[in-house]
Amino acid sequence: MFGWEFPPHILGGLGTASYGLTKGMHNCGNMDITFVIPKPYGDEEKGFANIIGANSTPVAWRDVDYDYVANRLGKVMDPQLYFQLRDHIYADFNYMRLNDLGCIEFSGRYPDNILEEINNYSIVAGVIARTVPCDVIHSHDWLTYPAGIHAKNVTGKPLVIHVHATDFDRSRGNVNPTVFSIEKDGMNNADHIITVSDLTRRTVIEKYGINPDKVTTVHNAVIPLSDDLLNLPRHEKKDKVITFLGRITMQKGPEYFVEAAAKVLQKTKNVRFVMAGSGDMMDAMIRLAAQRNIADRFHFTGFLRGKQVYEMLADSDVYVMPSVSEPFGISPLEAMEMGVPSIISKQSGCAEILTNVIKTDYWDIDAMADAMHALVSYPAMHDYLRVKGIEEIHGITWEKAGQKVIDIYNQVINK
């Protein structure tokens, strides 16, 4: 498996989904999973997958002894593996910028030279493919498609790519041609394509012109939250809190949240709105809230990390995700698990599998405002959605998703 992010060092939903899926598949039994990420930190959860760091895979020969490698890489991988990988270097990459172990450095994030990192990642993939035997290659998101294709060419094994998002979602239609061509290339070369929602599946078929037969939807699931997160204290407060949580960018539709908030506040006074997160539209949103004259009841928290996210949710009464285009959107599932009823846009992938949420069109500010008002004013509805939401989430497990992926593997192997 090729991935770009892995918990606990995650930047978006991709890492969580990759992790959940891998764990789910491991629990379905009898699988050896090797998971390649650009830059492991050593604190990743081990046991269900063998994690290899692209930045600790040599692409040029360096004469180093065991102790030195153990000293350098012992935290993130077994030194023995380094030597195995070193035996499978297939070309001379000494012209590149390498470190003392003959490895390429990766940021593991989304730097400006991302295309270069993607290319380097696929060079590394060649070494790993020659070293680690496998039956199926699985690439998560476009960053790792070139690596997947490379590995497929080296091993001749079937390639499954996992579309967590497309550039159409990220850009509201104004796709970056380079990204598009990488995505398209990956889809053409894949033996099977897994999408996280029917919405994404349609995009893949319609926008990328892929044969529907080889595109299957496997909806994401949610990893049960730990008890200390679920039992975070809820503060007693006079006002109800309605929360938006996520990157404040065009894709997430923050302006619709502000407009709906303005409508609610015209009528109801005991409500506060929180926009948690940061992003390129944050300043515009602060200005919009001021223009609508609701700044006294509309709060910005800035970027929340780790536990703060759950503390925010624990203090919320309603969670809103007005995404314009959301391939899946895992956060409403987490909110529901925390017992926070959610309002989501019909344009989100998770709307396809959730029933105990309120769904509105992202542009239908009236409907969204109405739903917010109903959830803070009619306790019966709030209680119903809270209880049923928790129940529903417990039925959505990564094991089920993992089993579907395994079925797809069997299908492509036997082809």
Add this chain to the structure above:
Amino acid sequence: MKSVCFYFHIHQPFRLKRYRFFDIGNDHYYFDDFSDDDIITRLAENSYMPMCDTLLDMIKSTNGAFKCALSVSGTAIEQLQLYVPEMIDKLKALADTGCVEFLSGTYAHSLSSLEDTEEFMRDVKRHDAMIKDLFGKKPTTFANTELIYDDDIAAEVGRMGFNTCVTVGAKHILGWKSPNYVYQAETAPDLKLLLSNDKLADDVARNFANPEWPAYPLTADKYMDWIAALPEPEQVVNLWFSMDVFGSFLPANTGIFMFMKALPQFAAERGIRFATPSEVTAQLKPVGMMSVPYPISDIDEARDVSAWKGNDLQNEALNKLYAVAERVSLCSDRQLKQDWEYLQSSDHFYYMSTKNMADGASHAAFSPYDSPFSAFTNYMNVLADFLVRVEEQYPESIDNEELNSLLLTIRNQASEIASLNKEVKSLRAAQDSEDLPVEQVVPVEKADVEALAKKPGRKPAAKKATEKKPAAKKTSAKKTAKKAEK
């Protein structure tokens, strides 16, 4: 001789328009006239009118041997009057044949029988008055909203003076018993029960146009054979249909109207007759008691009331609505009373059902909303506005009993003044005869009465501090009295 009772049921609710929370307090019109018009006109064209024509035809061609019963809700009649008045004429024509019995029921097809006994009585009275007004006869057979029935309802129905009640032959109630007998209610032994035969009704309603059904195609011939083949002691078959089954769910091109028209002939051949429910109960003796501790209904596989009271949303909405039942009945605002009736329609609660939500079964099929949650939100927004209007009529701080007595005082004021005036007159006459000075007695005017009413409010204030409370109340009562007069 076996009797077959056909029942055709017509109901349409007043659907709510999309009512956002910011309309609360601003917009007091709640209904989606366009979709009501659209739906009832379409249904009348495809189903109600051709079916009434068919029934008329059947009655005429058999010289009145064909008989049936009609159950029409008050809201449906109102809509027909508004949008399809020719349908009312057809119903009247059916009533004039004397072969059609109109059943009693709830005016708005409401759930009042489960929620509020007093309101239930008023609801039924309203409905029956309308039926009597239009079709000339007071109904004697009762059929509740979707045939909802239990022991408590039976007692109420019996108390209202009905002698026949139609309900559903639910399997879990009947057990080994057959629905094809007359039963009597345990809580009201004078009330005879007729139970619908679900199996035979479903054979028409569900399977008539279903080629995968083993007995397909169903012919009038075959159908009457089945009824004739029932064991000898089973003397009555009750077939309950929603009228839109004919022509709408089963379109005319399935041959359903021809099927109906052919029934009387084949029935006659087999010695089966048609009857109205009151004829049946007049002739047949009940064979046993029936006790139904938990309410049953005609809806869903479970045949219970969970379609309307199955989740917290529905219960919350029902509780909030019926909490003001007495209030509304006390007031005299016609618009408010009308909205009150329309808001009671069971359909609104049906749309909130979350049963089978995931696989979107029949509940979703009839709902104008895309989810039970938006049905609930919309209804609660409307209800919030409605409650504000009720509150405007009578402030919540006065409890019902107090309000009732105040209203009584106001209503009696006129007669009181009249009687006082009379007294004055008689006194004056007496004085005249005794030749006393006239100035001492002045005719009592309304203003004086009010002044009198105020007085007891002032006096206690001067007397005792403990009596201050009633004094304050009286003045507030005064205010409400004035408001009501306005």
